[in-house]
Amino acid sequence: MTKMKLLGATGPVGEPRVVGTAALPMLACVTLVFTASKEGKMTSYYPDPNLLDDVSIDQVRLLPSIKRALVGAGLETVGDVRKTSDAMLLSFQNLGQSSVTRLRNELGRRDRA
Secondary structure, three states: EEEEEEEEOOOOOOOOEEEEEEEEOOOOOOOOEEEEEEOOEEEEEEOOOOOOOOOOOEEEEEOHHHHHHHHHHHOOOOHHHHHOHHHHHHHHOOHHHHHHHHHHHHHOOOOOO
8 A cells, every 4th residue: 555645725826735645555656736726626746757648748747947848849748758759859949958857857758669
């Protein structure tokens, strides 16, 4: 069993607080963060190599400049980022080597067969 922190949003937009923990039968632990937004509640995730490939980039807490570069290049999910080569990521506007290194450390990469 893996324990997971449950965070709830209170106060100003985006300031989470821990509301409890849950034990889950899973191989990896992913911290879910519920942040307040103008539309209501939204789920976001801390960057983690164990995130599922189908998680939207908009839901991952990346640096705004990195997120803008990825979305601007047409990438939509964590899986899209993982399967994109470093050379291709470096070709995106406003995405340099340090950003690519950070992405690989935070989200991992998918090995190509």
